[in-house]
Amino acid sequence: MNRPNGGVPDDYYEQGDPDLHLPEYDEQPDPNNPYESDEPLNRQLASFAFIREEDEREVRLYFRDVAADEIAKAFRRSGALLISITGERALSPSPVAANAPSDGAEAELPVDPSSSDAHESRGRKRRHRKGPALRGMHSAQPAGEATLRYFYSMGELVYTVNITTVTGIIHSVAGIFPAALQSERELQTRLALLFREATANTQ
Amino acid sequence: MSTSRKPQVASRNITVPWSDLPGPMRLDLELEPSSDLLGWGARIGSAQVGLGYNHVGLEERVADGGLDWHRALSVVEELCGPCSQANLLCFVQAVEAMGRIIVPPRAAALRLVLAETERIASHLMNAAGMMAALDLPEREASLRDLRERIVQAVAEWTSARIQPGLIIYGGLTRNIDETGIRNLTLACRQVERTLRAGVTSIINSKDIAARLAGLAPIRGQEAVIGGLRGPVARASGVAVDMRAVFPTGAYEDEGVTIVVQRNGDAFSRLVVRLLEALESFRVIEQVLDDLPPGPFKSRGNLDMREGTGISRVEGPRGEVFCWVKGAPEGLRAIHLSAGSFPTLGVLPGLLRGQQLEDLKLTLLSLDICLPCAEH
Numbered sequence: 001m002n003r004p005n006g007g008v009p010d011d012y013y014e015q016g017d018p019d020l021h022l023p024e025y026d027e028q029p030d031p032n033n034p035y036e037s038d039e040p041l042n043r044q045l046a047s048f049a050f051i052r053e054e055d056e057r058e059v060r061l062y063f064r065d066v067a068a069d070e071i072a073k074a075f076r077r078s079g080a081l082l083i084s085i086t087g088e089r090a091l092s093p094s095p096v097a098a099n100a101p102s103d104g105a106e107a108e109l110p111v112d113p114s115s116s117d118a119h120e121s122r123g124r125k126r127r128h129r130k131g132p133a134l135r136g137m138h139s140a141q142p143a144g145e146a147t148l149r150y151f152y153s154m155g156e157l158v159y160t161v162n163i164t165t166v167t168g169i170i171h172s173v174a175g176i177f178p179a180a181l182q183s184e185r186e187l188q189t190r191l192a193l194l195f196r197e198a199t200a201n202t203q
Numbered sequence: 204m205s206t207s208r209k210p211q212v213a214s215r216n217i218t219v220p221w222s223d224l225p226g227p228m229r230l231d232l233e234l235e236p237s238s239d240l241l242g243w244g245a246r247i248g249s250a251q252v253g254l255g256y257n258h259v260g261l262e263e264r265v266a267d268g269g270l271d272w273h274r275a276l277s278v279v280e281e282l283c284g285p286c287s288q289a290n291l292l293c294f295v296q297a298v299e300a301m302g303r304i305i306v307p308p309r310a311a312a313l314r315l316v317l318a319e320t321e322r323i324a325s326h327l328m329n330a331a332g333m334m335a336a337l338d339l340p341e342r343e344a345s346l347r348d349l350r351e352r353i354v355q356a357v358a359e360w361t362s363a364r365i366q367p368g369l370i371i372y373g374g375l376t377r378n379i380d381e382t383g384i385r386n387l388t389l390a391c392r393q394v395e396r397t398l399r400a401g402v403t404s405i406i407n408s409k410d411i412a413a414r415l416a417g418l419a420p421i422r423g424q425e426a427v428i429g430g431l432r433g434p435v436a437r438a439s440g441v442a443v444d445m446r447a448v449f450p451t452g453a454y455e456d457e458g459v460t461i462v463v464q465r466n467g468d469a470f471s472r473l474v475v476r477l478l479e480a481l482e483s484f485r486v487i488e489q490v491l492d493d494l495p496p497g498p499f500k501s502r503g504n505l506d507m508r509e510g511t512g513i514s515r516v517e518g519p520r521g522e523v524f525c526w527v528k529g530a531p532e533g534l535r536a537i538h539l540s541a542g543s544f545p546t547l548g549v550l551p552g553l554l555r556g557q558q559l560e561d562l563k564l565t566l567l568s569l570d571i572c573l574p575c576a577e578h
Contacts, residue, residue: 056300057449058513082430083515083524086538088266149538151513151524156449158513160526179430182548190263 041154044074060160068148068163072173075161080154082177087187090144146170146191169194215245223563226573229253234559247562250554252547257574262537270534272298272372272507279539280366283574285328287366288321289518290539290575293525295370296451301512301529302372304505306452308495310374315453315490316387317369318516319483320357324350325519326434326476326483327398329570330405333473336563337414345401349394356390359383372507374500388491395484402477415470419553419565422467430545433521434475435569439467445517457486469568476570507531518542520572541575 048071051062063071072082146168150161163170172195174181184195219230235248261282264270270278280291292314299306306314327350334343354364360383361367369375379387405411421431423440436443446459462478464471509530516523521542528536546569557565 058300060511081427083522084538084540084544086262086526086540088536149526151526151540153449153515158515160511160513177430178428179545179548182544 041074041078041080044077045071057156058158058160060162062162062164064164065166066163067171068150069171069173069176071161071163072150072176075152075154075159076176078154080152080159082173082180083151083153083158085148085150085173085180085183085187087146087148087191087193089146089191146193148187148193168192169196171195172197219562223566225566225569225571227256228573229256232554232559232562245559247554247557247559250551252550254547254573254577257577259578261539261578265534265537269530269532270537272529272533275534275537276371277368279537280368280370282539282578283541283572284365285325286321286518286520286523286541286572286575288317288370289516289523290525290541291370292318292452293514293516293518293523294527294537294539295372296514296516297512297525297527298372298507298529298534299512300514301510301527302505302507304373304501307374307498307501308453309378309497310499311452312490312494313375313379313499314370315457316487317357317361317367318518319487320353322519323480323483324354325570326480327353329567330473330477330480332567333415333469333564334405336567337411339411342401342405345397349398349401352390353394356387356394360387371500373505374498376500378499379494384491384494388488391484391487391491395481395488398477398484399481402481405477406474411473412470415473415564415568416466416468418469418561419557419568420466420468421549421553423465425549426467429549431521431549432545433518433542434472434479435546436521437462438464438471438475440465443522445515445522449515451514451516453490457489459486469564472568472570518575520546520570520575523575539578541572541578543570543572543576546571547576 045061048063048066050066053060053062075082145164145166147162147164148170150159150163150173152159152161168191170193172180172184174184174195175197187193188195215234217232217234219232221227224230229252231251231253233248233250235246259282261278265275276291276295279294280287282290298304327346331343331346331350334340334346358364358367360379361369361377369377421429421435421439425431426436426439426441431439431441432443440463442461442463444459444461446454446457447461450459460482462475462482464475507529511526511528513527514525516525518541522540523542524538524540526536526538527534550569550571553569554562554565
């Protein structure tokens with residue numbers, strides 16, 4: 001076969017009309033201004049109080065104690081896709097949490113951090129391997145307020161949506177973006193969060 | 204007193220041995236009662252995926268105590284063997300976005316060569332595995348040989364077969380000289396020529412198509428909803444490739460053809476990977492032909508600043524997304540989402556109703572990378 005691509009049938013290089021593309025937007029944005037495309041999104045998010053930062057290809061939005069599913073719906077309506085979810089607990093635990101024994105059965109005595117025994121003891125504890133069932137138990141102790149980060153892609157922009165919560169109860173976005181389910185399960189274990197399923201219509 | 208006797212049709216539960224799995228994971232299957240007399244053709248009623256064996260707790264450990272910037276490079280690179288360059292490139296680019304670090308064009312081009320050769324090696328390895336599962340040892344040997352030749356050609360430049368540790372913040376640790384460029388180009392041309400004939404033969408093989416066509420199909424809409432990435436999504440008609448959609452580094456100057464198939468079955472996934480390997484050869488040769496002169500790393504010491512950064516890179520198994528938070532002293536937080544992660548989410552649903560004998564081919568066609576997916 002003397003095809004120019006070495007015998008590979010031409011129809012295998014399908015660029016023109018694949019079944020699916022990235023979601024199209026109602027209003028075609030100006031290619032020279034990538035931020036113009038998020039005007040409909042901004043209108044939907046206007047009911048929430050948030051801080052917005054723009055940085056080349058990333059837009060960072062900071063929310064506090066808002067329903068994550070409402071934000072997700074706004075992005076879904078704007079044609080965005082969810083890339084991933086991550087989160088973190090505040091590093092400084094509350095005094096009560098810091099002094100409380102980890103499991104009630106083994107309360108560690110305060111040790112002098114400068115002593116070599118203390119270092120060895122900590123080293124041994126750190127080297128202890130946890131099985132899959134125990135993984136995440138240590139970090140699952142609620143320490144402070146939690147921040148969830150949702151990464152949405154819309155055109156050439158990535159939206160990093162930071163939602164800070166004091167209660168540790170977050171609205172699940174799995175009903176809007178099913179791919180979020182796995183990440184939410186992992187974060188629920190790791191950060192001791194509770195993902196509440198949305199009851200409203202997802203659209 | 205009449206007693207009605209119901210037919211005794213009990214379902215079986217089995218745990219798939221590791222040799223049939225893409226890595227250390229647990230796969231518990233519940234089989235539907237076999238319909239034929241000899242018990243052949245058992246179908247999977249439900250599947251449960253057990254993970255956790257590859258978990259190294261990268262994100263938790265960094266969040267707990269931070270990580271030195273230089274140590275972070277090796278930690279991220281060593282997360283996974285087959286995807287090490289994609290993971291590292293994504294991480295480094297996120298740090299560079301955070302620190303506003305400019306990468307010299309020559310370094311960006313050479314990074315592209317590393318990423319594309321890794322893609323070729325990964326795709327050929329997967330295709331060879333498929334051929335082995337199809338009991339086609341000659342094709343398998345041929346693909347493994349081609350992979351070995353390209354890995355060896357790159358190793359002559361990098362001095363390492365895997366995880367060469369070349370990519371650093373602001374560039375690379377090692378340049379490539381004219382002889383190295385010539386040797387690598389020559390090796391790529393030779394391997395590509397042989398591979399092209401092999402790909403044509405595989406695509407036109409009725410035996411392979413008969414076995415793989417229609418196996419474990421994923422529709423385009425399902426791929427989008429499930430958030431699937433990379434060749435698995437592109438085989439279902441989803442034309443998303445970060446090299447074209449979100450080009451970074453040297454990809455901004457190189458046009459990459461997105462290879463898309465429509466059927467979404469195991470055959471389509473194999474075809475996508477093979478054609479992508481050919482496309483990667485084209486891109487590499489183009490870059491090496493026109494390699495920019497100049498430095499291969501930023502001059503002077505890099506001062507990291509406090510902030511966050513993101514990056515998206517198309518790895519062998521799909522989009523790798525990285526978010527970092529850093530300070531001058533080191534990395535404070537990291538989130539690395541690899542292409543295989545969403546595939547694990549759809550696996551139980553995909554296996555439901557599959558014939559048990561197709562399990563290995565189905566898993567191979569999905570090309571799940573467990574170390575990346577559950578780090």
